[in-house]
Amino acid sequence: MNMVSMIALIVSSMLVFSTPLIFTAVGGTFSEHSGVVNVGLEGIMVMGAFSAVVFNLTFADTFGKATPWLALIVAGVVGIAISALHAVATINFRADHIVSGTVINLLAPALSVFLVKAIYAKGQTDNIAQSFGYFSFPGLSKIPVIGQIFFKNTSVMAYIAIVIAIIAWWIQFRTKFGLRLRSVGENPQAADTLGINVYGYKYAGVLLSGLLGGIGGAVFAQSISGNFSAGTIVGQGFISMAAMIFGKWNPIGAMGAALFFGFAQSLSIIGGQLPGISKIPSVYLQCAPYVLTILVLVLFLGKAVGPKANGTNYIKSK
Amino acid sequence: MLRVSQPVKKILVPLISIILGFLVGAIVMLIFSYSPMQAYSSMLRGALGTSSAIGETLRQATPLIFTALGFSVASSAGFFNIGLSGQALAGWIGSIWIALAFPNLPTYILLPLAILVGALAGAITAAVPGVLRAFFGTSEVIVTIMLNYVVLYLSTYLMQNIMPKSFRTSQDATQSISAHASLRMSWLSDLFGGSRINGGLFLALIALVAVWFIMKKTTLGFEIRSVGMNPFASEYAGMSSKRTIIMSMVLSGILAGLGGVVEGLGTYQNFFTQTASLSIGFDGMAVSLLGSGSSVGILLSGILFSVLKIGGLGMQTGAGVPFEIVNIVVASIIFFVAIDYVIGLLFKQRQTRETEQIATQKTQTSTTTSSDIPDNQEKKGGRIS
Numbered sequence: 044m045n046m047v048s049m050i051a052l053i054v055s056s057m058l059v060f061s062t063p064l065i066f067t068a069v070g071g072t073f074s075e076h077s078g079v080v081n082v083g084l085e086g087i088m089v090m091g092a093f094s095a096v097v098f099n100l101t102f103a104d105t106f107g108k109a110t111p112w113l114a115l116i117v118a119g120v121v122g123i124a125i126s127a128l129h130a131v132a133t134i135n136f137r138a139d140h141i142v143s144g145t146v147i148n149l150l151a152p153a154l155s156v157f158l159v160k161a162i163y164a165k166g167q168t169d170n171i172a173q174s175f176g177y178f179s180f181p182g183l184s185k186i187p188v189i190g191q192i193f194f195k196n197t198s199v200m201a202y203i204a205i206v207i208a209i210i211a212w213w214i215q216f217r218t219k220f221g222l223r224l225r226s227v228g229e230n231p232q233a234a235d236t237l238g239i240n241v242y243g244y245k246y247a248g249v250l251l252s253g254l255l256g257g258i259g260g261a262v263f264a265q266s267i268s269g270n271f272s273a274g275t276i277v278g279q280g281f282i283s284m285a286a287m288i289f290g291k292w293n294p295i296g297a298m299g300a301a302l303f304f305g306f307a308q309s310l311s312i313i314g315g316q317l318p319g320i321s322k323i324p325s326v327y328l329q330c331a332p333y334v335l336t337i338l339v340l341v342l343f344l345g346k347a348v349g350p351k352a353n354g355t356n357y358i359k360s361k
Numbered sequence: 362m363l364r365v366s367q368p369v370k371k372i373l374v375p376l377i378s379i380i381l382g383f384l385v386g387a388i389v390m391l392i393f394s395y396s397p398m399q400a401y402s403s404m405l406r407g408a409l410g411t412s413s414a415i416g417e418t419l420r421q422a423t424p425l426i427f428t429a430l431g432f433s434v435a436s437s438a439g440f441f442n443i444g445l446s447g448q449a450l451a452g453w454i455g456s457i458w459i460a461l462a463f464p465n466l467p468t469y470i471l472l473p474l475a476i477l478v479g480a481l482a483g484a485i486t487a488a489v490p491g492v493l494r495a496f497f498g499t500s501e502v503i504v505t506i507m508l509n510y511v512v513l514y515l516s517t518y519l520m521q522n523i524m525p526k527s528f529r530t531s532q533d534a535t536q537s538i539s540a541h542a543s544l545r546m547s548w549l550s551d552l553f554g555g556s557r558i559n560g561g562l563f564l565a566l567i568a569l570v571a572v573w574f575i576m577k578k579t580t581l582g583f584e585i586r587s588v589g590m591n592p593f594a595s596e597y598a599g600m601s602s603k604r605t606i607i608m609s610m611v612l613s614g615i616l617a618g619l620g621g622v623v624e625g626l627g628t629y630q631n632f633f634t635q636t637a638s639l640s641i642g643f644d645g646m647a648v649s650l651l652g653s654g655s656s657v658g659i660l661l662s663g664i665l666f667s668v669l670k671i672g673g674l675g676m677q678t679g680a681g682v683p684f685e686i687v688n689i690v691v692a693s694i695i696f697f698v699a700i701d702y703v704i705g706l707l708f709k710q711r712q713t714r715e716t717e718q719i720a721t722q723k724t725q726t727s728t729t730t731s732s733d734i735p736d737n738q739e740k741k742g743g744r745i746s
Contacts, residue, residue: 080502082443082502082506128696132696132699132700136699136700136702136703137700137702138696138699138700138702139699141441141443141502142650142695142698142699143696143699145443145643145646145695146692146695146696146699148643149643149647149688149691149692149695150688150689150692150693150696152685152688153685153686153687153688153689153691153692154389154685154689156683156685157389157683157685157686157689160683160685161393161683274636274637277636277637278510281506281507281510284503284506285503285507288503324518324522326514326515326517326518326522329510329514330510330511330514330515333507333508333510333511334507334511336503336507337493337499337503337504337507337508340493340497340499340500340503340504341493341497341499
């Protein structure tokens, strides 16, 4: 394997593995900026992956090539639905955020596998007929070296994810909506005093995390796993949460961290094909995202990098 | 609206949560045209119908009691130990390793040694987030979640690459431990129709009493609870909150580690590759939340959840309902426990003079100086910073 095709292999598999993480991690920043801790991202991804696969299997004949894209919408809606549970519990019903998020993580795998068994009478779905596959950018892929590395036979979803991360950053840090969202997460009392609808913004944050988390799960199912079972989403949601923290609650930072974690994940899978990497025990690459996240948290000691009122319930005074 | 006193309300909320949880399960089953009555009755038969089923149910309750106790100790100190499954896994592999390394030691040395090493492995795993929290203020929620995965991958690596090859039967499982290290007791297994019930159950009952004693009757327990209620006041009163934080996590890790030990030395007698976090971790957390952290509550809810888990298998074969309905019921119960505020609205608390006073004081402080009093949300450990 020559140098360029080796780099191309690394880059394309990194992009494929990072994409679901980018979507989910960016979704997480919306929720946490509104002050709602969302450890339920894992469960949201499970529901997204499940609904996308079921939609894909059912409608692949009807919609053909458009199926995976429509499945994203379905998964996003299902993600919103499951995150609404978290929203109602934490915003209106004063539930502890961690407990409520854990409920989502317990409920989602159980519910999805139950439905798979109820619908297909077996524990695992068939493989989907229409997946995202590879895409070459017309024109751009003709550029020597760079074109082959970045734009030929690559994942188009990854580029969409990167664009979404940039848009999310713009929304959160350059628009009125974003400013208000963050003010609700920093100091809900002050925001309320200024007439901002605190509960409304919290709902917006949590539901957006559900939308993007559901899409993240759908992307994973339709570009990596290809089917759905209890073992489809194992830890990707938590890695996304790690990426969000690693990126210091900034969507672009989260995207960077997700790319890096995707790189680590892909190395543990394609590493065998690469000279040098194959000598590193895969356990190091598997553990890297988690250990790095802990290190980052320790290194930013004392500095409140997260939203100030994150994880607290805001009870509006009468 | 019902008028009830505080202790009655404390019992009613979990009971209503349980009923609502089963109701949610029944509705889900009805939607997919399964019969809930048939499912729940075959669940009961599966869990309690025969002596061996009862044995399996008690066996299942054993690790749950340990992990639930671990969760409750940490949460009395104001921490959310979500790392129970990682700590249990560390305890499991640690105890099996010792048992395999010295198979010929006499039981009275090997068994305590293996249990101790397992508890220690859990304690070390839990000490990491404790130390980081005490000295760097790092959120233990994130660290424990991350460590769960580190321990998960590490355990497979340790078994496949570090353990001597003679310990393994294949890449994915170790040899069975010798009888010298086993927690199984032949008279107990015979009593319960040859089920996998083991001496771990007695350890769990001892732990229930021991934790109650430590938390309620010793200085350490008092310090843990006091730091959990108000770390600033405790520090002012001369307690070292750093030491207490670490001690509570270590104690929590020991208990979770023992949960893994009884799985290893009792239930499975070996260690095998785990592909996902141990379910006893999150289930233990659920048991503790439902039992509201008290020893009696944990015992009862531990038994209830193991009835669900073991009965769920019977339900799958007996009534053809997928096992996952059990976890839907468990998740729903915890959801209703989590929103106890709403369920509490159903009851009007009968107010004594004392609670009335506290209530008025509370409203006064909350309206005037809510920003000055230390944020009591912090004690729930939900703050990520």
